[in-house]
Amino acid sequence: MAEDFLSGFARRLKISDGRRDQVIRELRTHIEASRNDLELSGRPPDEAMRESLDRFGDPGEVADMLSVVHRSHLPKFKLVAIATIALAGLSAWLGTSHTFASGARHPIHHHQLHQSRGQANEIRRIGMRQVFVVPGPRGSDRARTPTNLTHTHGIGIVVRMARP
Amino acid sequence: MKLYSRELLKGTADTLVLSAFAEGEMYGYQVVRELDRRSNGFFQFKEGTLYPILHRLERQSLLVARWESMPNGTERRYYSLTALGRETLRDRISEWTGFASAVSLVTAGAGA
Numbered sequence: 001m002a003e004d005f006l007s008g009f010a011r012r013l014k015i016s017d018g019r020r021d022q023v024i025r026e027l028r029t030h031i032e033a034s035r036n037d038l039e040l041s042g043r044p045p046d047e048a049m050r051e052s053l054d055r056f057g058d059p060g061e062v063a064d065m066l067s068v069v070h071r072s073h074l075p076k077f078k079l080v081a082i083a084t085i086a087l088a089g090l091s092a093w094l095g096t097s098h099t100f101a102s103g104a105r106h107p108i109h110h111h112q113l114h115q116s117r118g119q120a121n122e123i124r125r126i127g128m129r130q131v132f133v134v135p136g137p138r139g140s141d142r143a144r145t146p147t148n149l150t151h152t153h154g155i156g157i158v159v160r161m162a163r164p
Numbered sequence: 165m166k167l168y169s170r171e172l173l174k175g176t177a178d179t180l181v182l183s184a185f186a187e188g189e190m191y192g193y194q195v196v197r198e199l200d201r202r203s204n205g206f207f208q209f210k211e212g213t214l215y216p217i218l219h220r221l222e223r224q225s226l227l228v229a230r231w232e233s234m235p236n237g238t239e240r241r242y243y244s245l246t247a248l249g250r251e252t253l254r255d256r257i258s259e260w261t262g263f264a265s266a267v268s269l270v271t272a273g274a275g276a
Contacts, residue, residue: 026192026241027215033193034211057210065216069223 001049002031005059012063015070023066031056173209179256180207181217182226182249189244192218218243226252 006024013020031052038048056062184190184198195218196211221227226249232240245253 022241023215023219025239027212029191029238029240030193030211030215032238055211057212059212062210062212062215065213066219069216069220 001046002028002035002053005031005053005056009059009063012060012067014063014067019070027056173207176260177217178221179253179260181214181221182245182253182256185227185243185245185249186253189242191240191242195243221249225249 006028009027010020010024013023015023031049034052034055035045035048038051039045043051180199181195184195184202190198192214193211196214199207218227218229222229222243225246227243228246229241229243232242234240
């Protein structure tokens with residue numbers, strides 16, 4: 001009876017195999033301890049098992065709650081690794097490590113965008129955003145985007161850092 | 165008779181569970197019995213719902229767990245408070261004590 005209960009629970013549990021085995025071991029111990037207590041208090045074995053499962057509650061609900069707990073917490077080093085890979089990918093997508101993109105550090109106006117369009121030696125499309133790559137003096141690298149991209153159709157400027 | 169609302173228990177569940185470990189390590193079933201004993205059976209909840217709380221508190225580094233094999237071949241997962249868990253428990257108790265006192269002050273004499 002307990003094994004059927006735990007099998008159903010395990011099927012509903014959406015976590016890694018290693019973690020799932022540990023959770024099942026832990027819950028099996030719980031149900032056994034509960035059943036033992038009930039038997040010691042005089043309940044027949046079958047009745048004790050039924051009651052211990054009833055006290056445990058809905059296995060599907062518990063499995064769902066545990067799945068959320070274990071899904072929503074990535075180890076910190078994994079988060080750092082994912083962030084690093086994402087930044088590296090973004091950098092590669094922009095095409096050069098000499099291009100610095102940091103969102104709206106320096107809000108710009110429409111007339112600057114039109115001016116930049118004329119100066120651009122390269123125009124790129126990054127997702128929904130059109131970006132003009134314009135030359136700039138050494139050390140002046142920065143990405144500039146309008147304060148409200150939705151109203152400017154997602155246009156931005158990337159000023160490329162002069163190579164040393 | 166309904167003794168308390170589910171929301172009220174939800175808001176204090178972490179504090180209650182952390183409090184169970186104030187005197188030492190315990191495994192899940194022990195926590196259930198301890199909460200039952202300390203509250204004179206006041207808190208009634210499905211025992212399985214304890215485990216998501218224990219695992220979340222462990223993930224938050226408030227509890228640490230270890231396995232222990234028993235002579236009868238079963239294994240128990242014992243949890244205990246970490247230093248951060250003790251500090252958090254102190255803060256939660258202080259917060260709850262202040263909150264409960266204020267509620268008592270406001271509601272005193274207002275019972276219909």
